[in-house]
Amino acid sequence: MTLLCFFFFFLQQGQFPNPETPGYVGFANLPNQVHRKSVKKGFEFTLMVVGESGLGKSTLINSLFLTDLYPERVIPGAAEKIERTVQIEASTVEIEERGVKLRLTVVDTPGYGDAINSQDCFSTIISYIDDQFERYLHDESGLNRRHIVDNRVHCCFYFISPLGHGLKPLDVQFMKAIHNKVNVVPVIAKADTLTLRESERLKRRILDEIDEHGIKIYHLPDAESDEDEDFKEQTRILKASIPFAVVGSNQQIEAKGKKVRGRLYPWGVVEVENLEHNDFLKLRIMLITHMQDLQEVTQDLHYENFRSDRLKRGGRLSSHGYILPLSPAYVLVCQLSSLEAKVNAVVSWVVVLHGESVAKWHVPFEYL
DSSP: OHHHHHHHHHHHTTOSOOTTSTTOOSGGGHHHHHHHHHHHHOEEEEEEEEOOTTSOHHHHHHHHHTSOSOTTOOOOOHHHHHHOOOOOEEEEEEEEETTEEEEEEEEEOTTTTTSSOOTTTTHHHHHHHHHHHHHHHHHHTSSOOTTOOOOOOOEEEEEEOTTSSSOOHHHHHHHHHHTTTSOEEEEEOOGGGSOHHHHHHHHHHHHHHHHHTTOOOOOOOOOOTTSOHHHHHHHHHHHHTOSEEOOOOOOEEEETTEEEEEEEETTEEEETTOTTTOSHHHHHHHHHHTHHHHHHHIIIIIIHHHHHHHHHTTSEEOTTSOEEOOOHHHHHHHHHHHHHHHHHHHHHHHHHTTTSOGGGOOOOGGGO
């Protein structure tokens, strides 16, 4: 009775919607609830950058997010690079913009492709990606799943040298080794060393070689039919720009009476955020507008493939390389799910044979 009185009190004050409004239920407010909850919780995203030294990976990342992720980095000499193995350096920074918080983790891979023999230089990178999947699987199958930190690699920018005539053998081997584990986005580095015609020619050559070798890169999803025309056109332009030819710079220079970020040459200025000069803005727009899709593809495709492979082996692989058993409760749930699928298959098979004599019924062995 007291709750009912409170309800009528708030209704008279105009703080509750009128339930007599025709066709109104109230669940139209659900997107606002999800929005408030997501903004309060914040977002997590992990970006990996891979490429040979000297292609401007660190500069591009700092330019993309307007921050300095590597304030204390020491650049090794040529002699050190020859003997150095591939390392994994993960840098995490909290970025806030208009009340929205993003926990960004950038995974750099110094030493990739620097050695004379680079045959196994990407094994460390693949192990790191698998270890993040393994950690997430362990946390997901634990008792407390409320505060799981998602460190899975959602996207990999693979930097391609502009000085070659396409993909190198190392480029092909690496992308084929990881394309089933992470979303690969090819990036042509230092595009200011190419003319616009050379850049377009190199893009076509790289795409042809990607198709020839069966490499699966990240494809932007098609725009929905109910999206506005501007978004559809933006999606079309972004798709046509892959691989992105980019220029990075954190220096402010003056061009045409205004301060811009770019590079100054004797023949002119290359502006980082000028669409006529390079694809930097397109790459940033792609990453920001499709960040949720990159996470969903990681969850629904790459992680599920990893998880199903682990369950087929009957356990999980530790960082030391041996199999550890999953928790009994988790294994039981998976077995029950598998058994339920088999029972449904048998039921479907029986329904198909409905009407025939029981003597003719024979359940295939694989369904048992």
